[in-house]
Amino acid sequence: xxxxxxxxxxxxxxxxxxxxxxxxxxxxxxxxxxxxxxxxxxxxxxxxxxxxxxxxxxxxxxxxxxxxxxxxxxxxxxxxxxxxxxxxxxxxxxxxxxxxxxxxxxxxxxxxxxxxxxxxxxxxxxxxxxxxxxxxxxxxxxxxxxxxxxxxxxxxxxxxxxxxxxxxxxxxxxxxxxxxxxxxxxxxxxxxxxxxxxxxxxxxxxxxxxxxxxxxxx
Amino acid sequence: xxxxxxxxxxxxxxxxxxxxxxxxxxxxxxxxxxxxxxxxxxxxxxxxxxxxxxxxxxxxxxxxxxxxxxxxxxxxxxxxxxxxxxxxxxxxxxxxxxxxxxxxxxxxxxxxxxxxxxxxxxxxxxxxxxxxxxxxxxxxxxxxxxxxxxxxxxxxxxxxxxxxxxxxxxxxxxxxxxxxxxxxxxxxxxxxxxxxxxxxxxxxxxxxxxxxxxxxxxxxxxxxxxxxxxxxxxxxxxxxxxxxxxxxxxxxxxxxxxxxxxxxxxxxxxxxxxxxxxxxxxxxxxxxxxxxxxxxxxxxxxxxxxxxxxxxxxxxxxxxxxxxxxxxxxxxxxxxxxxxxxxxxxxxx
Numbered sequence: 001x002x003x004x005x006x007x008x009x010x011x012x013x014x015x016x017x018x019x020x021x022x023x024x025x026x027x028x029x030x031x032x033x034x035x036x037x038x039x040x041x042x043x044x045x046x047x048x049x050x051x052x053x054x055x056x057x058x059x060x061x062x063x064x065x066x067x068x069x070x071x072x073x074x075x076x077x078x079x080x081x082x083x084x085x086x087x088x089x090x091x092x093x094x095x096x097x098x099x100x101x102x103x104x105x106x107x108x109x110x111x112x113x114x115x116x117x118x119x120x121x122x123x124x125x126x127x128x129x130x131x132x133x134x135x136x137x138x139x140x141x142x143x144x145x146x147x148x149x150x151x152x153x154x155x156x157x158x159x160x161x162x163x164x165x166x167x168x169x170x171x172x173x174x175x176x177x178x179x180x181x182x183x184x185x186x187x188x189x190x191x192x193x194x195x196x197x198x199x200x201x202x203x204x205x206x207x208x209x210x211x212x213x214x215x216x217x218x
Numbered sequence: 219x220x221x222x223x224x225x226x227x228x229x230x231x232x233x234x235x236x237x238x239x240x241x242x243x244x245x246x247x248x249x250x251x252x253x254x255x256x257x258x259x260x261x262x263x264x265x266x267x268x269x270x271x272x273x274x275x276x277x278x279x280x281x282x283x284x285x286x287x288x289x290x291x292x293x294x295x296x297x298x299x300x301x302x303x304x305x306x307x308x309x310x311x312x313x314x315x316x317x318x319x320x321x322x323x324x325x326x327x328x329x330x331x332x333x334x335x336x337x338x339x340x341x342x343x344x345x346x347x348x349x350x351x352x353x354x355x356x357x358x359x360x361x362x363x364x365x366x367x368x369x370x371x372x373x374x375x376x377x378x379x380x381x382x383x384x385x386x387x388x389x390x391x392x393x394x395x396x397x398x399x400x401x402x403x404x405x406x407x408x409x410x411x412x413x414x415x416x417x418x419x420x421x422x423x424x425x426x427x428x429x430x431x432x433x434x435x436x437x438x439x440x441x442x443x444x445x446x447x448x449x450x451x452x453x454x455x456x457x458x459x460x461x462x463x464x465x466x467x468x469x470x471x472x473x474x475x476x477x478x479x480x481x482x483x484x485x486x487x488x489x490x491x492x493x494x495x496x497x498x499x500x501x502x503x504x505x506x507x508x509x510x511x512x513x514x515x516x517x518x519x520x521x522x523x524x525x526x527x528x529x530x531x532x533x534x535x536x537x538x539x540x541x542x543x544x545x546x547x548x549x550x551x552x553x554x555x556x557x558x559x560x561x562x563x564x565x566x567x
Binding site: 065066068069070072073074075077078079081082084112113114117118119120121122124125126128129 | 280284313316317320321324325327328330335337338339340389390391394395397398399430433434436437438441442443447448451453500501502504505542545546548549550553555563
């Protein structure tokens with residue numbers, strides 16, 4: 001055990017520390033519950049979106065396969081040169097129970113047939129459909145990136161909180177209580193010793209008084 | 219015009235095309251290796267041996283198919299060199315010039331290395347290797363157009379005409395539309411004669427224009443494109459649809475409406491598909507039927523006048539279809555797609 005001074009002052013300090021630790025633990029527990037609730041709320045949508053993304057990816061791959069098979073991979077590659085572009089996203093932030101999470105703001109990646117950059121006359125609808133599927137997949141990926149980062153940060157925060165609560169519950173608070181108990185016992189012990197000493201002194205004084213009285217009588 | 223000798227050679231080549239039974243056997247091959255082995259017993263053996271040295275597996279097969287196609291076109295051009303019929307073959311082969319030119323323009327716009335652009339070119343058209351190499355060496359779109367003008371290539375004119383608009387809007391569609399429009403206007407101009415074979419070829423090109431317009435309208439209507447913007451894409455000179463009719467179709471506002479408006483035209487078969495499959499059908503499903511119609515229409519020319527150049531045109535379409543079918547088989551085999559799904563994408567002639 002940490003070296004503590006068994007004084008009343010120290011005991012009062014320890015008691016206030018215990019109170020503070022218990023309040024902190026309760027607050028952290030409440031925060032953790034709120035975070036878990038938030039986590040599961042997002043998780044439900046995320047699971048559905050994740051399945052949606054997998055489905056979209058399968059459909060996009062199939063559309064690309066059909067386009068390459070029927071129209072020749074060189075035609076698809078040629079069209080891809082015309083559609084190459086950058087995707088701009090603005091990343092802002094917000095707080096969920098003190099946890100900073102990203103908010104991705106972007107325009108939809110999906111384009112119509114006139115915006116893809118290649119002429120419609122020489123390009124088949126199969127290539128257009130493949131482009132469309134991949135645009136939808138890209139939209140979903142960007143949306144999921146926001147949700148996934150939020151979930152990861154919330155998860156980390158929940159884990160960190162749980163560790164803090166456990167540390168308070170199982171190490172800090174018991175240790176403080178142990179120290180307070182030790183101080184209390186030490187003080188009580190010292191009080192008992194003082195009482196015994198006082199009684200002893202009182203007895204000595206009384207004995208001395210008695211001796212003095214006997215001497216004066218004789 | 220008597221194309222007796224050429225047609226006899228072409229008929230020999232046609233007889234070596236794979237029939238439905240051979241294609242069905244290829245579909246049933248378990249993997250790419252056995253497909254390659256089976257293709258080695260066909261006229262593709264020589265191209266396969268050459269292509270597989272550089273590219274293994276699926277890429278090798280696709281390269282071999284492309285090489286075979288280029289070789290076939292060049293062989294036929296060789297038969298017809300100096301003949302009047304040569305220009306009819308150019309009608310068919312020039313579409314690969316358009317593909318090559320578009321690929322170069324697209325690549326130059328985003329500074330793709332020349333080597334990579336070259337991999338996506340198909341030298342089956344009128345552009346020779348030297349011209350393609352020179353075009354690839356150019357640093358930007360402006361220089362590509364200038365070089366076309368220097369070499370007196372006809373495509374320079376439409377590109378030069380719309381280049382200021384392209385510079386202003388920086389929209390590649392402007393250049394591509396000008397190229398496509400020029401190609402079809404030129405082709406229609408080439409077959410304005412009154413001879414039977416020119417009439418037949420003109421009808422084929424007009425049908426192709428109709429089908430392209432129909433496909434474009436379906437895609438634009440589905441994506442709610444403003445009819446005024448959409449009009450820029452439409453091609454003049456169709457067999458059934460004139461520009462007025464096309465504009466009306468563009469304003470119909472729904473795919474179902476457009477399909478219903480085909481009643482009474484040779485393309486009403488799209489309505490049958492819609493009535494069996496419903497309104498949520500993909501445009502590619504309609505395009506598959508349109509492509510099939512075009513291919514059947516073109517391949518039928520092979521069975522026309524045995525001395526006409528239309529035999530050659532019919533053969534080229536049949537060859538193009540065979541190569542497309544083989545590519546579908548190879549791609550689908552590689553991706554473990556079922557034979558039924560594979561056959562749904564194929565076209566038998």
